[in-house]
Amino acid sequence: MLSYQHIYHAANFADVQKHALLAQVLKSLAVKPAPLCAFDTHAGRGLYALEDTEAQKNREFDNGITALWPLRAEAPPALRPYLDVVSALNPDGTLSFYPGSAMLCRQMLRAADRLIATERHPGEFGHLQQAMAKGAASAKPRIQTLLGDGLKTLVDTLPVTERRALAVIDPSYEMKTDYADVPKAILRALKKMPQLCVFLWYPMLGAGGHRLMLTELVKSGVRDALVSEIRLDAPPQEHFRMTGSGILIINPPWPEAVMNDVTQAVTSRLPAKAFGDVFWLDNCRINPDTGLIVI
Numbered sequence: 001m002l003s004y005q006h007i008y009h010a011a012n013f014a015d016v017q018k019h020a021l022l023a024q025v026l027k028s029l030a031v032k033p034a035p036l037c038a039f040d041t042h043a044g045r046g047l048y049a050l051e052d053t054e055a056q057k058n059r060e061f062d063n064g065i066t067a068l069w070p071l072r073a074e075a076p077p078a079l080r081p082y083l084d085v086v087s088a089l090n091p092d093g094t095l096s097f098y099p100g101s102a103m104l105c106r107q108m109l110r111a112a113d114r115l116i117a118t119e120r121h122p123g124e125f126g127h128l129q130q131a132m133a134k135g136a137a138s139a140k141p142r143i144q145t146l147l148g149d150g151l152k153t154l155v156d157t158l159p160v161t162e163r164r165a166l167a168v169i170d171p172s173y174e175m176k177t178d179y180a181d182v183p184k185a186i187l188r189a190l191k192k193m194p195q196l197c198v199f200l201w202y203p204m205l206g207a208g209g210h211r212l213m214l215t216e217l218v219k220s221g222v223r224d225a226l227v228s229e230i231r232l233d234a235p236p237q238e239h240f241r242m243t244g245s246g247i248l249i250i251n252p253p254w255p256e257a258v259m260n261d262v263t264q265a266v267t268s269r270l271p272a273k274a275f276g277d278v279f280w281l282d283n284c285r286i287n288p289d290t291g292l293i294v295i
């Protein structure tokens with residue numbers, strides 16, 4: 001039984017990194033007129049009310065959106081597409097609502113585009129449906145919300161009639177098997193649609209599951225894979241074991257400079273001391289002694 005609820009972590013530093021980069025990807029993919037099909041395989045609830053008790057419990061957003069929100073009027077280009085969406089959801093200037101990946105897609109995709117958002121937790125799925133239905137009359141892309149396994153939906157649905165597709169893969173990694181299932185699904189998806197832009201989030205934890213996952217992808221010969229990692233300097237607290245956050249983009253729609261700029265713009269403004277790193281997975285070698293990639 002899944003118990004993870006993203007609202008406890010909404011808008012923290014990892015969300016800011018993830019969503020600022022996702023907004024840049026969506027902005028770039030919208031430049032070409034050809035329609036796009038976006039999958040949000042682990043959609044969560046789509047929209048997060050930061051005043052809710054769950055979000056207030058640890059206030060993780062204080063080391064996240066709270067630090068960037070004051071920049072919205074004169075945001076640096078790296079953060080502008082992201083902060084524009086957050087601002088649109090908070091028109092009175094008070095930061096109350098935070099967009100998850102599905103809402104970012106909903107706000108930035110166009111009429112000819114399509115969004116397939118899957119969520120496995122029934123409670124979270126109910127929230128997602130409500131969020132996606134809000135303002136439905138003005139909703140631009142066609143939206144399908146599905147209750148179930150997002151990785152299976154992705155692999156089963158590809159290839160799509162649109163010749164361009166994006167897969168946002170943002171698991172909670174509650175199940176240890178996620179670390180093996182995710183690279184498997186990515187490889188199967190790329191086999192069905194090699195031009196697919198894959199956008200994967202992973203937590204950096206002491207156990208190093210993310211390293212195994214990246215190693216699997218390197219061993220399988222995945223190319224054109226760019227990584228952004230943000231590490232926190234302070235030791236993790238009891239309730240917050242994550243020491244860093246990573247985003248892997250396969251077939252990125254822009255050059256490395258965009259990844260650098262966003263990573264830098266986020267790390268330099270967080271209240272907690274943090275370090276950003278950007279590298280190509282293509283350049284990582286495997287250590288023959290450990291069998292793991294060297295970063």
Ligand SMILES: C[S@@+](CC[C@H](N)C(=O)[O-])C[C@H]1O[C@@H](n2cnc3c(N)ncnc32)[C@H](O)[C@@H]1O
Nearest residue numbers: 006042043044100101119120121149150170172
């Ligand atoms: C990190 S949260 C997603 C946050 C969201 N993508 C965002 O940016 O706001 C992960 C979500 O995936 C859901 N989940 C876990 N396994 C899943 C699966 N196999 N398919 C679809 N959803 C899953 C969890 O219930 C949880 O809501």
